[in-house]
Amino acid sequence: MAEPDRASRPRVVIVGGGLAGLAAAVALSESPVEVQLLEARRYLGGRAASFEDPASGMLIDHCQHVGMGCCTTLIDFLHRTGLERHFRQDRHLDAFTREGQRARISATPWLPAPLHLLPAAARIGFLSWKEKLHTARVLWRLARYARPDDIHGPSMQTWLEQQQVSRRLQRIVWQTVLVSALAETLDRISVPAARKVLVDGFMAHRDAFHPWIPLAPLRELFDGPLRQWLGDRGVVRTSQRVRELEFKDGHVERVHLADATPEPVRAVILAVPWKHAATLVPPEVDALHASLQAAKELGSSPITGIHLWLDRPLTDLPHAVLLDTRGHWLFNRGSSLPHEATEVGHYYQIVISASRELAELDRDDLAHDLCEELFRIWPQDPRPRLLNFRVVTEQEAVFSVTPGASQRRPSQQTAIPNLALAGDWTATGWPATMEGAVRSGYRAAQVVLSHLELPATTREVSQRAAWLPRLLLRA
Numbered sequence: 021m022a023e024p025d026r027a028s029r030p031r032v033v034i035v036g037g038g039l040a041g042l043a044a045a046v047a048l049s050e051s052p053v054e055v056q057l058l059e060a061r062r063y064l065g066g067r068a069a070s071f072e073d074p075a076s077g078m079l080i081d082h083c084q085h086v087g088m089g090c091c092t093t094l095i096d097f098l099h100r101t102g103l104e105r106h107f108r109q110d111r112h113l114d115a116f117t118r119e120g121q122r123a124r125i126s127a128t129p130w131l132p133a134p135l136h137l138l139p140a141a142a143r144i145g146f147l148s149w150k151e152k153l154h155t156a157r158v159l160w161r162l163a164r165y166a167r168p169d170d171i172h173g174p175s176m177q178t179w180l181e182q183q184q185v186s187r188r189l190q191r192i193v194w195q196t197v198l199v200s201a202l203a204e205t206l207d208r209i210s211v212p213a214a215r216k217v218l219v220d221g222f223m224a225h226r227d228a229f230h231p232w233i234p235l236a237p238l239r240e241l242f243d244g245p246l247r248q249w250l251g252d253r254g255v256v257r258t259s260q261r262v263r264e265l266e267f268k269d270g271h272v273e274r275v276h277l278a279d280a281t282p283e284p285v286r287a288v289i290l291a292v293p294w295k296h297a298a299t300l301v302p303p304e305v306d307a308l309h310a311s312l313q314a315a316k317e318l319g320s321s322p323i324t325g326i327h328l329w330l331d332r333p334l335t336d337l338p339h340a341v342l343l344d345t346r347g348h349w350l351f352n353r354g355s356s357l358p359h360e361a362t363e364v365g366h367y368y369q370i371v372i373s374a375s376r377e378l379a380e381l382d383r384d385d386l387a388h389d390l391c392e393e394l395f396r397i398w399p400q401d402p403r404p405r406l407l408n409f410r411v412v413t414e415q416e417a418v419f420s421v422t423p424g425a426s427q428r429r430p431s432q433q434t435a436i437p438n439l440a441l442a443g444d445w446t447a448t449g450w451p452a453t454m455e456g457a458v459r460s461g462y463r464a465a466q467v468v469l470s471h472l473e474l475p476a477t478t479r480e481v482s483q484r485a486a487w488l489p490r491l492l493l494r495a
């Protein structure tokens with residue numbers, strides 16, 4: 021069949037060039053539509069962002085992003101766009117207590133999921149046998165928790181207290197995993213959200229917990245090769261803020277840009293953050309506007325990245341999980357020239373999720389306190405010198421997975437036939453992650469293609485749970 025020329029192709033506009041919009045663009049670029057992606061900022065990638073350090077000219081991520089083996093749709097997206105080779109995949113996690121006791125979490129080849137991590141857990145020296153058995157029992161009860169997410173459901177902290185989990189175990193085990201994965205504190209996390217992390221991320225499949233870590237700054241990935249890839253297949257316009265969608269006869273008719281003539285469209289994918297979507301839809305489009313207003317009320321949580329340059333290396337490990345410390349993860353970003361310094365520094369990044377309490381702290385004190393924590397875990401004589409640091413907080417990094425939050429998350433399909441929604445905050449069943457964003461983008465593209473009576477080009481790839489977790493945990 022002959023390819024339709026560009027002018028006769030139905031024009032689909034994607035508003036927002038974060039991962040959700042990018043995934044939708046990738047999906048649509050494989051179909052006979054004309055894709056236009058409009059992004060307000062200068063760069064693509066949205067919250068998966070980097071900034072240029074003015075002194076060194078280095079691109080630095082606002083905050084290190086990590087995927088996991090269970091992020092199967094994200095992996096599909098990376099594969100389709102050739103970005104997979106810019107990620108490293110590890111097969112283990114190293115965790116350290118504040119005193120420097122280490123545990124290596126890796127899967128045994130001898131046991132099927134969900135038992136594959138048991139030997140590693142059994143070797144953890146800083147938990148007693150009683151604590152390990154109790155944790156296994158509580159994990160089992162959590163995996164079998166069947167109550168749907170609702171506003172009256174208990175927070176994870178309340179639920180753990182009901183299971184008589186000690187404060188020490190809450191801090192060392194539960195908080196470590198859940199606060200990092202969901203960027204929210206235990207007293208705000210819903211039990212179904214916690215279950216999702218632990219079942220999908222650690223129990224359903226033996227590769228699910230493998231960390232996937234970008235090797236290059238995020239902007240280099242999403243505004244580099246991916247922008248090029250999309251530009252070859254459609255139109256990408258950055259620094260284009262959409263002001264409003266114009267509706268007529270129950271359809272989106274035109275897209276109004278901040279400073280250009282309105283552009284007619286056949287369909288639109290709205291892929292902006294949850295706090296912004298409602299502002300682009302007039303109140304007269306009442307059902308849609310109401311659902312976007314409800315989504316706007318989703319709470320949000322901050323994440324802080326603390327970038328440290330030391331004069332000597334601290335550890336050769338590429339990353340480490342920190343237990344019961346102020347910092348949650350350490351990432352080793354190699355050596356580089358730090359900001360306003362002439363000495364080559366060893367660049368480490370600490371991530372602190374749900375970092376509300378840092379707002380009160382002086383940045384110098386924070387950086388020095390974190391160094392103290394690190395030097396206690398990896399003692400050295402003489403101590404490494406802190407050459408420079410930067411503290412970057414994203415205040416609305418993610419939406420909060422509080423009890424009942426899922427009820428505020430709208431479907432990608434809306435009451436307007438030629439308008440779909442995308443974004444990590446739409447209903448995917450995933451927390452605010454790159455995986456959730458990409459899934460939503462693929463789904464939104466499917467909604468639009470189905471409206472245009474065209475076949476789907478991409479599908480979400482769900483992790484295929486191993487037989488035992490399917491049988492035991494309904495994973």
Ligand SMILES: Cc1cc2nc3c(=O)[nH]c(=O)nc-3n(C[C@H](O)[C@H](O)[C@H](O)COP(=O)(O)OP(=O)(O)OC[C@H]3O[C@@H](n4cnc5c(N)ncnc54)[C@H](O)[C@@H]3O)c2cc1C
Pocket residue numbers: 035036037038039040041058059060061064065066067068082083084085086087260261262263291292293296323324414416417418442443444445452453454455456457
């Ligand atoms: C600090 C931090 C750390 C994180 N760590 C991880 C992690 O380790 N692992 C993980 O999986 N996820 C992580 N996340 C979450 C992940 O970044 C997000 O879930 C994902 O990037 C969301 O993508 P999105 O496209 O849904 O939204 P966004 O990235 O917010 O994209 C929306 C886009 O819409 C644009 N826009 C808004 N209004 C308009 C308008 N009027 N016109 C045109 N464009 C507009 C915005 O500029 C933006 O680019 C982290 C997030 C942050 C902030």
